[in-house]
Amino acid sequence: MIRKCSIFLAGVLLCAASQAATINTNLSVTATVVLGATIAANGTASLSGISGANNLPFSATLTADTSGNFNAPFTITFTNGDKLNGTLTIPASVLGGGTATGKATITGGTGTYAGATGSFPSLSGSGALAGTTISLSFSGAGTINTGGSGGGPTGGPVVTAVLDAASNTPNLAPGSIFIVKGTGLSASGYTPFNPPRPTASPSGGVKVTFTPVSGGAGTDAYLWYLFNQSGVNQIAGILPSTVAPGTYNVTVTNGTASSAFLTQVVANKLALFTQDASGSGLTSLQNFINATTVDLNRLTTGTVGGVTYSPAHPGQPVIAYGTGLGAFAAADNDPSKAAHDYRADLTIKAIVGGMTINVDYAGLAGYPGEDQLNFTLPDNVPTGCAVTLQFSVNGKLTPPTAISIAPDKSSSVCVVPGYTTAQLQKLDQGGTITSGVFSIAQFQFSDPTLGSFKTNSIGGSFGQITAFQISSAVQGNVNLIQQGSCTLIQSTSGGGSSTGGNLTLLDAGNVTVTGPAGSSLSNTPLTKSNNSYTLTNTEGFSIPGQTNFTLPAGSYTINGAGGNDIGAFSANITIGSPLVVTGGLPASVTRSAGLTLNWTGGNASDEVEIIGGTSTVSGTGTSAVTTTTEFLCLTTAGQRTFTVPASILNQVPATVAATDSGFLEVATGVSNSFSAPLKAGGTIDFGIINSFVGAGAAPKYQ
Numbered sequence: 001m002i003r004k005c006s007i008f009l010a011g012v013l014l015c016a017a018s019q020a021a022t023i024n025t026n027l028s029v030t031a032t033v034v035l036g037a038t039i040a041a042n043g044t045a046s047l048s049g050i051s052g053a054n055n056l057p058f059s060a061t062l063t064a065d066t067s068g069n070f071n072a073p074f075t076i077t078f079t080n081g082d083k084l085n086g087t088l089t090i091p092a093s094v095l096g097g098g099t100a101t102g103k104a105t106i107t108g109g110t111g112t113y114a115g116a117t118g119s120f121p122s123l124s125g126s127g128a129l130a131g132t133t134i135s136l137s138f139s140g141a142g143t144i145n146t147g148g149s150g151g152g153p154t155g156g157p158v159v160t161a162v163l164d165a166a167s168n169t170p171n172l173a174p175g176s177i178f179i180v181k182g183t184g185l186s187a188s189g190y191t192p193f194n195p196p197r198p199t200a201s202p203s204g205g206v207k208v209t210f211t212p213v214s215g216g217a218g219t220d221a222y223l224w225y226l227f228n229q230s231g232v233n234q235i236a237g238i239l240p241s242t243v244a245p246g247t248y249n250v251t252v253t254n255g256t257a258s259s260a261f262l263t264q265v266v267a268n269k270l271a272l273f274t275q276d277a278s279g280s281g282l283t284s285l286q287n288f289i290n291a292t293t294v295d296l297n298r299l300t301t302g303t304v305g306g307v308t309y310s311p312a313h314p315g316q317p318v319i320a321y322g323t324g325l326g327a328f329a330a331a332d333n334d335p336s337k338a339a340h341d342y343r344a345d346l347t348i349k350a351i352v353g354g355m356t357i358n359v360d361y362a363g364l365a366g367y368p369g370e371d372q373l374n375f376t377l378p379d380n381v382p383t384g385c386a387v388t389l390q391f392s393v394n395g396k397l398t399p400p401t402a403i404s405i406a407p408d409k410s411s412s413v414c415v416v417p418g419y420t421t422a423q424l425q426k427l428d429q430g431g432t433i434t435s436g437v438f439s440i441a442q443f444q445f446s447d448p449t450l451g452s453f454k455t456n457s458i459g460g461s462f463g464q465i466t467a468f469q470i471s472s473a474v475q476g477n478v479n480l481i482q483q484g485s486c487t488l489i490q491s492t493s494g495g496g497s498s499t500g501g502n503l504t505l506l507d508a509g510n511v512t513v514t515g516p517a518g519s520s521l522s523n524t525p526l527t528k529s530n531n532s533y534t535l536t537n538t539e540g541f542s543i544p545g546q547t548n549f550t551l552p553a554g555s556y557t558i559n560g561a562g563g564n565d566i567g568a569f570s571a572n573i574t575i576g577s578p579l580v581v582t583g584g585l586p587a588s589v590t591r592s593a594g595l596t597l598n599w600t601g602g603n604a605s606d607e608v609e610i611i612g613g614t615s616t617v618s619g620t621g622t623s624a625v626t627t628t629t630e631f632l633c634l635t636t637a638g639q640r641t642f643t644v645p646a647s648i649l650n651q652v653p654a655t656v657a658a659t660d661s662g663f664l665e666v667a668t669g670v671s672n673s674f675s676a677p678l679k680a681g682g683t684i685d686f687g688i689i690n691s692f693v694g695a696g697a698a699p700k701y702q
Helices: 005-009 421-428 467-473
Strands: 022-034 039-047 056-064 069-077 083-091 099-109 117-130 133-145 158-164 177-183 189-192 207-212 222-229 232-238 246-254 261-265 285-290 293-297 302-304 307-310 317-323 348-352 355-364 371-376 383-393 401-405 433-447 451-465 477-483 486-494 504-506 511-514 527-529 532-539 554-560 569-575 595-600 607-618 625-636 641-644 661-673 686-697
Touching: 022 056, 022 117, 039 069, 039 133, 083 117, 083 133, 099 133, 099 527, 099 532, 158 246, 158 261, 177 246, 302 421, 317 383, 348 371, 421 433, 421 467, 433 569, 433 661, 569 661, 569 686, 595 607, 607 641, 625 641
Parallel strands: 293 307, 433 686
Antiparallel strands: 022 039, 022 133, 039 056, 056 069, 069 083, 083 099, 099 117, 117 133, 158 177, 177 232, 189 222, 207 246, 222 232, 246 261, 285 293, 285 317, 302 307, 317 371, 348 355, 348 383, 355 371, 383 401, 383 477, 433 451, 451 504, 451 532, 477 486, 486 625, 511 554, 527 532, 554 569, 595 641, 607 625, 607 661, 661 686
16 A cells, blocks of 8 residues: 555645634535526525535625626625625626636625625636526635634644645544644644654644533544644644544644634545645545556556556556545554444445446555545446546545546556647656647527527636646546547536646736627737636627627637746637538437437538537535536538437436536537747647537437
């Protein structure tokens, strides 16, 4: 087994508290927006780690600003009657049924939140348009300042987060490994402790204490290490199995005691370790080769730092590692007793690419606090470089991570569209891939209520990824199943964790677009938000504040002035005339019958993309997980017809629940390459600009 002690040293998001002056938390909003003379939103909001802050009423009225965004002043009412006021900023593209990054500011409230301020600077958002309503969701991390007295004594320790050591999220299970983050927690340097671990450091007497809010004696945790270097101060420990589920005040004593940090202890909360310790991306997983050999799960086959690695293969046993399966007091501080199988007490399943798999072992990994889960990949398992991996423990899903699986038993590399084997090898050797992707798209919709309208979008970004976060490059944890000229794609998002990983978006300065006559685009700036660039509008009904433009056939140029990371660049693309689908797109799709589409128009050699599928939502609030299953079929305009086979459609879930949504698009597309200089030297690894023009619909899948 590969030990991962250093896994706990990476930076983490600061998460929730509710009794300190500064509350680091995650906001999740799910609402329905009704379009009309007044655009109103109603739904629920959740703030992770704050007592009484799950599935709270959320209501807002949307008004447009001059930048094309919508501002939604909102009120969240807590279960104790306290209120929190703020404003959610929603990019217009989300109201058109797309995805974008929004933000929220906290402006005040009542009770505990009187005079509160705060910010959620980067909320991942998506919208699904159906008639005059939009299903809207936003989530992301931020900070609320209550104005209370949240610090410890002057110069003493201050706790800012208490998180599990795997997914880096609030709530801990007895017997699990956790981290405490803050300032003044320990002296400078790094001090590890081996079993039997102390409950107070031999020098300095540093300790972490869990005291029940309901009253009673506190329990000191077993210390794993003290770390205070390079501006990061944190303590890792094991929560004793004797700490029962409930609400606790966590304090750190380092000469003086910190103020209490409110923390929930739950019976079990499995979270998987990941290879970059971020809590997302490639899981810390081993591929079983034989009784004496295991490989670290990676994208290609090779060796780094003396460790062999490879992608997993269909039919192969694998071993995942995590923490949080639950209490087992005998092993909290004694490696000799760290063997216990939880399957007798819990229902545990592995879920790989949406496929449920029995677990062969789920228990302690022979080391206090660390859990090991063994299972075998089926021969028909979905494959790819970022196949979603989760575990279900008594029906509760772990935050999504990713596993690399080769397309067959003999392949030495996984497959992800757009990446060469050499690029994947570069990632596995510790390199990064820097890319630029821009897209120009127009889709014609016909709705019984809204009539005929078009959505126009221009957008893109420059990003840099590592091997651990290849899932970021494919926009989430994604599984691919190839069948003829069609590919079935399943992706997941949510579940209390970002599945897109730690993609680093790069600054390219101001970016503009110029189009042909009639487009109304002449050095028109794209809106920049967190180094992502967008410009969207809807033709056919008015959305206040949107930029007026259209996308006729012709030549388009995207120019970048250059910023902190990317130098000046230019990318060009030509949009052709749209196809005309004979009889229009259907209002319903019978999956078992296949789907035949016929069309006219387009150049014979133009590529045609037929994209469809469904999105389903399970869970609520910060536990909500959205699973999108879509198909992508490729042909050329000259074929004039294509049938999506029933064998593909039958793998797309039916739209049954009110939160389920279906989509179908037929478009011609072209793409060009472009290059851009890096301010640090060299150029990006690849740049792509593409265009899509076609028709879209929101059918029911039966």
